[in-house]
Amino acid sequence: xxxxxxxxxxxxxxxxxxxxxxxxxxxxxxxxxxxxxxxxxxxxxxxxxxxxxxxxxxxxxxxxxxxxxxxxxxxxxxxxxxxxxxxxxxxxxxxxxxxxxxxxxxxxxxxxxxxxxxxxxxxxxxxxxxxxxxxxxxxxxxxxxxxxxxxxxxxxxxxxxxxxxxxxxxxxxxxxxxxxxxxxxxxxxxxxxxxxxxxxxxxxxxxxxxxxxxxxxxxx
Amino acid sequence: xxxxxxxxxxxxxxxxxxxxxxxxxxxxxxxxxxxxxxxxxxxxxxxxxxxxxxxxxxxxxxxxxxxxxxxxxxxxxxxxxxxxxxxxxxxxxxxxxxxxxxxxxxxxxxxxxxxxxxxxxxxxxxxxxxxxxxxxxxxxxxxxxxxxxxxxxxxxxxxxxxxxxxxxxxxxxxxxxxxxxxxxxxxxxxxxxxxxxxxxxxxxxxxxxxxxxxxxxxxxxxxxxxxxxxxxxxxxxxxxxxxxxxxxxxxxxxxxxxxxxxxxxxxxxxxxxxxxxxxxxxxxxxxxxxxxxxxxxxxxxxxxxxxxxxxxxxxxxxxxxxxxxxxxxxxxxxxxxxxxxxxxxxxxxxxxxxxxxxxxxxxxxxxxxxxxxxxxxxxxxxxxxxxxxxxxxxxxxxxxxxxxxxxxxxxxxxxxxxxxxxxxxxxxxxxxxxxxxxxxxxxxxxxxxxxxxxxxxxxxxxxxxxxxxxxxxxxxxxxxxxxxxxxxxxxxxxxxxxxxxxxxxxxxxxxxxxxxxxxxxxxxxxxxxxxxxxxxxxxxxxxxxxxxxxxxxxxxxxxxxxxxxxxxxxxxxxxxxxxxxxxxxxxxxxxxxxxxxxxxxxxxxxxxxxxx
Numbered sequence: 001x002x003x004x005x006x007x008x009x010x011x012x013x014x015x016x017x018x019x020x021x022x023x024x025x026x027x028x029x030x031x032x033x034x035x036x037x038x039x040x041x042x043x044x045x046x047x048x049x050x051x052x053x054x055x056x057x058x059x060x061x062x063x064x065x066x067x068x069x070x071x072x073x074x075x076x077x078x079x080x081x082x083x084x085x086x087x088x089x090x091x092x093x094x095x096x097x098x099x100x101x102x103x104x105x106x107x108x109x110x111x112x113x114x115x116x117x118x119x120x121x122x123x124x125x126x127x128x129x130x131x132x133x134x135x136x137x138x139x140x141x142x143x144x145x146x147x148x149x150x151x152x153x154x155x156x157x158x159x160x161x162x163x164x165x166x167x168x169x170x171x172x173x174x175x176x177x178x179x180x181x182x183x184x185x186x187x188x189x190x191x192x193x194x195x196x197x198x199x200x201x202x203x204x205x206x207x208x209x210x211x212x213x214x215x216x217x218x219x220x
Numbered sequence: 221x222x223x224x225x226x227x228x229x230x231x232x233x234x235x236x237x238x239x240x241x242x243x244x245x246x247x248x249x250x251x252x253x254x255x256x257x258x259x260x261x262x263x264x265x266x267x268x269x270x271x272x273x274x275x276x277x278x279x280x281x282x283x284x285x286x287x288x289x290x291x292x293x294x295x296x297x298x299x300x301x302x303x304x305x306x307x308x309x310x311x312x313x314x315x316x317x318x319x320x321x322x323x324x325x326x327x328x329x330x331x332x333x334x335x336x337x338x339x340x341x342x343x344x345x346x347x348x349x350x351x352x353x354x355x356x357x358x359x360x361x362x363x364x365x366x367x368x369x370x371x372x373x374x375x376x377x378x379x380x381x382x383x384x385x386x387x388x389x390x391x392x393x394x395x396x397x398x399x400x401x402x403x404x405x406x407x408x409x410x411x412x413x414x415x416x417x418x419x420x421x422x423x424x425x426x427x428x429x430x431x432x433x434x435x436x437x438x439x440x441x442x443x444x445x446x447x448x449x450x451x452x453x454x455x456x457x458x459x460x461x462x463x464x465x466x467x468x469x470x471x472x473x474x475x476x477x478x479x480x481x482x483x484x485x486x487x488x489x490x491x492x493x494x495x496x497x498x499x500x501x502x503x504x505x506x507x508x509x510x511x512x513x514x515x516x517x518x519x520x521x522x523x524x525x526x527x528x529x530x531x532x533x534x535x536x537x538x539x540x541x542x543x544x545x546x547x548x549x550x551x552x553x554x555x556x557x558x559x560x561x562x563x564x565x566x567x568x569x570x571x572x573x574x575x576x577x578x579x580x581x582x583x584x585x586x587x588x589x590x591x592x593x594x595x596x597x598x599x600x601x602x603x604x605x606x607x608x609x610x611x612x613x614x615x616x617x618x619x620x621x622x623x624x625x626x627x628x629x630x631x632x633x634x635x636x637x638x639x640x641x642x643x644x645x646x647x648x649x650x651x652x653x654x655x656x657x658x659x660x661x662x663x664x665x666x667x668x669x670x671x672x673x674x675x676x677x678x679x680x681x682x683x684x685x686x687x688x689x690x691x692x693x694x695x696x697x698x699x700x701x702x703x704x705x706x707x708x709x710x711x712x713x714x715x716x717x718x719x720x721x722x723x724x725x726x727x728x729x730x731x732x733x734x735x736x737x738x739x740x741x742x743x744x745x746x747x748x749x750x751x752x753x754x755x756x757x758x759x760x761x762x763x764x765x766x767x768x769x770x771x772x773x774x775x776x777x778x779x780x781x782x783x784x785x786x787x788x789x790x791x792x793x794x795x796x797x798x799x800x801x802x803x804x805x806x807x808x809x810x811x812x813x814x815x816x817x818x819x820x821x822x823x824x825x826x827x828x829x830x831x832x
Contacts, residue, residue: 035292035361035535040406043531048542086709157542160710161647162745174709175814177542184406186541187475190711190718190815197721201475204409208402 041184045069048155052148057126057141064152068142069181073109073205075198076177077191078158079141080117081129085170089192091133094176096195098139101202106138109202113141114156116169118149157188180205291530291550294357296559297666304488304522304555306512307375309343309392317341317393317440328398328433329440331424334798338451339444341393345377349412349471349485350399356528357551357558361535364405365484368396372556373524373576374469374487376512381445381493384457390445390491397438407539408476408483410435415472416489417620418464418603418756418779420448423800423822426753429474430722445491448755451797452732461691462777464756465496466522466572466603466622474722478547478578478809479539486576488522495688496605504687505679506599507570507626515563516674520570523639525664526553527580544710544814546579546648552641552664559664565671566633568678570626572603577619578809581651581747581782583643583772584664585614586627589635591658597681600624601776604756605688607769609681616643616772618650618749618782620807626681629669638663648810650747653785690777693758693792697736701727702831704740705748705783705806705816712806712816715831719817726818729795730826736760737791741783748816749807750781757781757793764788780807795822 038046049065062068077094079087094113098105105111115121121129126141135141143149153159158172165171176198179186185205189198315322319336321329352370353362368374382389400410411434415427424431425441433439444450447458471477471485490498490509497503498520510518527549531538540547551558575582586594597609603622615623629637642661645651704715711718717726729735737757739750756779759767767775774782781789805817818832 036533038534040536043534043538044406044541155542157540157544158710159545161545161649171710174711175544179541184404185409186407187409188542188544188814189475191709192711193718193815194721200721204411204476 041182044184050151050155052144052152054142054144054148054152055123057123057130057143059123059127062140062142068110068112068140071182073180073202073207074178075109075111075202076156077113077175078116078153078156078172079113080115080169081121081125082117083170083173085173086192087173090173090176093191093193093195093198094139095133095135097198098136100195100199105136108207109138111139113139114152115141115143115149116153116158116172118143118146178202178205180207183207290532291528292360292532292535294359294551294558296663297561298358299557299560301523301557301560301562301665302555303513303518304373304376304524305371307345307347307369307377310346311344313344313346313393313395317344317395317442322440326437327439328431328437329424330431331800333422333424333440333442334800335422335444336442339388339391339442339446341391341442342389343379343392345392345394346397347375347394348397348399349414351401352484354556356537356553356556360530360558363537365537366400366408366410366480367484368469368487372484372486374485376487376522377469377489378498378509378512379443379445379489379491381447381463381491383494384460387446387450387456387458388444392443392445394441394443395438396433396441398433398435400435402435406536407479407541409473409480411476412471412473412480412485414439414441414469415753416441416443416467416469417751418467419443419489420446420462420464420755420797422798423754423802426800426802427469427472428801429472429477429803429817429819432473446797448794448796453794453796459691460493460495461688462755463493463496463688464491464604465600466490466574466624468524468574468576468620468622470576472803474719475813478813479541481576481809482526482528482539482547482578483537486524488524488572488574490522490572500676500678504605504684505677507568507676507678515565515671519567519678520572521562522572522574523554523665524556524574524576525582526576526578527551528553543648543810544712546650546808546810548580548645548648552662554639554665559666561666561668563668563671564629565674566629566631566669567674567676568626568628568630568680570599570624573615573617573623573625575617575619575621577807579619579648580645581616581618581643581749582641583614583616583651583655585640585642585658585661586667587638587640587658587663588632593658594627594637596628597626598623598773599626599681599687601773602756602778602780604777606773606776607689608686609684610770610773611682612771612773614642614655614772616782618747618780618807619809620749620751621778621780621782626678628680629667630676632669633673635669637667637669639665639667648808649745650784650808690758691794693760695734695794697792698730698733698826699828700736700738700830702738702740703750703804703818704742704831705746705750706741706743707746712811712814714804714816714818717818718815719819722819724819725801725821727820727829727832728825728827729820729822731799731822731824732796733826734792734794737793739781739783739787739789739791741785741787745785747785748783748811750783750804751807752779752793752804753802754798754822755793755795757791760790760792762787762789799823
């Protein structure tokens with residue numbers, strides 16, 4: 001699109017200020033694309049879970065999809081260690097959730113808190129945060145490059161359409177996203193919901209009665 | 221950590237190129253607003269590719285869901301618009317319906333029918349919520365949807381109120397069975413509860429968000445189809461001024477309504493009576509419904525609008541799983557087909573317009589030759605007849621709102637028209653407020669006046685001086701309550717609170733009382749369609765002014781209040797006859813699923829919470 005000028009652009013898109021309908025009409029059946037056979041699970045992976053290399057608060061390098069999401073029931077939230085807003089009560093809530101879920105956390109259910117401020121939330125800082133809150137295994141605090149953490153934030157929908165509001169990181173901490181990856185069930189709920197309600201909502205994406213959790217999903 | 225993935229490097233490079241292009245376009249004399257209008261720029265400032273779409277599907281902040289942001293191209297106006305299939309009653313149900321929940325037989329209901337003995341069902345319906353395969357456009361692959369009886373929109377239920385002297389004759393029972401599959405194909409929760417939207421329905425049958433049923437279960441919904449006031453202000457008959465006409469039904473599963481309705485779980489429902497009779501030779505003499513199918517006898521046509529996104533690689537329906545702001549589709553469907561064609565005869569028609577969302581608002585014009593805008597008559601707000609028809613050039617309706625209109629094609633033989641949405645909307649926050657020029661919006665339906673000449677015994681809407689009139693708003697409210705629709709910590713709230721959980725009943729209305737409610741929207745750029753169950757309200761004031769009875773109609777009986785930017789409204793509501801739990805919520809279904817809901821209860825005590 002170099003050397004563009006107003007006339008050239010109008011010639012390309014016509015004089016309609018809203019070019020949509022015009023372009024839509026210009027399509028013919030012959031130009032219909034050939035569609036690919038890709039499973040919905042694979043498309044969800046491609047859309048939302050770039051396999052970025054991230055680091056846990058225990059210093060372990062992990063891949064976002066392969067290690068954190070694949071074959072698991074997951075709970076996501078966004079945080080940063082020096083947050084003095086609702087981060088604390090949400091963290092306390094999630095501690096209760098972890099307690100209520102018991103031994104399943106780390107077995108087939110995994111909790112991930114992604115930092116919104118990777119520039120200050122080093123592995124050490126997150127480790128300190130996790131220890132301070134007595135977080136148990138199965139719940140990981142995740143950091144990475146600024147660009148990667150920004151991409152994850154956006155992929156998981158922690159965004160505001162107003163760029164000014166979007167800049168304020170404290171606007172991205174209120175919601176928990178949860179899901180069952182192989183089962184393709186996803187949802188969200190407020191981080192300040194009562195812990196037993198969060199556990200209840202999680203049960204809606206739990207494995208069906210006749211289907212056990214996939215074997216060998218290991219853990220971190 | 222210095223690691224940057226290859227994918228991210230590409231994105232960063234794309235951003236640089238986009239910024240360069242943007243600078244060049246601005247240097248060439250385009251304003252940011254021009255580019256937004258042309259669909260060349262997202263609100264986040266990214267230039268987007270044009271691939272033959274009629275709008276842009278975006279997640280928040282202009283971020284595209286994947287690297288192929290647009291639905292595949294489809295040629296518009298390829299197929300005829302289907303008329304909705306009319307659901308036929310069944311002779312009986314097995315097992316027979318019971319007042320107490322038939323838990324042993326697999327019924328999910330937990331509360332006994334409260335009005336079953338008073339209004340024994342006269343007719344029975346049965347539907348199965350199940351997966352189905354449909355074609356939405358010939359250039360797209362077949363789609364697996366979830367639908368009532370496996371189709372979307374679901375079958376049209378056409379019922380009649382009992383005559384004023386025999387109200388119980390309208391009573392029906394609808395049995396729904398959950399036969400949804402465990403595997404959802406990418407989105408959808410096979411756990412459902414069905415809400416008859418606008419129905420004056422005993423609340424155990426109303427589709428309370430937490431009264432859901434799981435696969436294999438069934439749920440009996442008792443719809444007495446009686447006018448409000450039947451057990452209170454107008455004993456034995458109900459108030460004819462509370463008559464409803466255009467309703468719809470849809471899934472209302474707590475936290476999962478957006479994906480389930482988007483996947484197809486919505487259908488339509490019409491109520492006739494001796495006035496709004498469905499026969500243009502009787503009553504108000506509105507265009508005949510006929511059998512709902514035969515184009516030579518059926519001139520009352522229900523149109524279900526929704527917008528969807530299709531995966532660019534697979535061509536299959538896609539749902540933005542992690543969006544919390546609102547989802548915009550770039551394909552417009554009417555009765556399950558993308559941009560279809562309707563052939564009409566040169567005569568008057570009643571169109572019933574319903575927007576099922578998920579998040580888009582519409583302002584529809586009837587676009588004629590040479591970018592003319594054909595005027596028409598609006599006769600209802602949310603399916604409730606107005607005082608009388610009002611001539612308009614457009615009608616605006618947000619998610620879940622309905623508008624009934626009369627369009628006169630009598631002198632239009634041979635011409636082509638389009639239903640055109642001119643309301644500009646760039647993201648899930650709501651429309652920008654700008655209305656595009658004629659021919660510059662999205663043409664949703666093509667209407668060709670090439671049908672045979674047929675008799676028209678309907679009356680000219682100009683000659684209708686009154687429908688029912690409105691119920692009085694003079695009785696003093698027992699309480700005035702305020703509901704603030706707002707945002708905090710990137711999360712939706714009402715009065716600073718979350719929906720909480722299913723037991724978090726935040727206010728109680730005394731049965732057979734009157735209340736005044738204030739709806740406030742101070743949250744900047746957002747708009748919200750606010751829906752009350754059970755009884756509709758009348759708008760008293762919008763920003764201190766009386767509602768309008770011309771142009772964009774805001775006066776009338778409503779069950780959805782379109783709470784626009786920085787708006788405050790006062791509405792008047794009577795709650796009568798039945799008891800139970802209900803939700804008050806935003807009907808942008810994405811907001812609804814993310815806690816923009818307050819649960820309440822109707823009982824014989826009530827409470828005095830002014831800001832529940």
